[in-house]
Amino acid sequence: MTLPPQGHHVLLDLYGIEPAPLADLALIEATLTEAARMAGARVLGTQLHPFGPGQGVTGVLLLAESHISIHTWPEHGYAAVDVFMCGDAEAMTAATLIGERLRAGRIEVRECARGLRSEPGRV
Secondary structure, eight states: OEEOOSEEEEEEEEESOOHHHHHOHHHHHHHHHHHHHHTTOOEEEEEEEEOSTTSOEEEEEEETTEEEEEEEEGGGTEEEEEEEEETTOOHHHHHHHHHHHTTOSEEEEEEEEEOOEESTTOO
16 A cells, blocks of 8 residues: 655646746745645745846745745746645645736646555555
């Protein structure tokens, strides 16, 4: 018998985004923070780095439940987002909100259950 997974990992490829939001550090930080809150996660720290005017942003929110990371390419209207949460936090809720707030024209989603376990004593 397989026990519930330790966490859920959602990978997002967001396409068709206007360049300005993808270079806006404050908007990205607010979006990721709101996504974490709406998913029921607790933010422990934030590290975001802008690459300069009109260029992308990279960064991560460290969560008690794991993390949300992002890397943006304004020149391509693209963002790569990684949402990994455990416990009662809802990774898909955070992922959905991020796609909506950045107004992605197309969203590709990949989900993965992490840490699937067998019954104690079984491999």
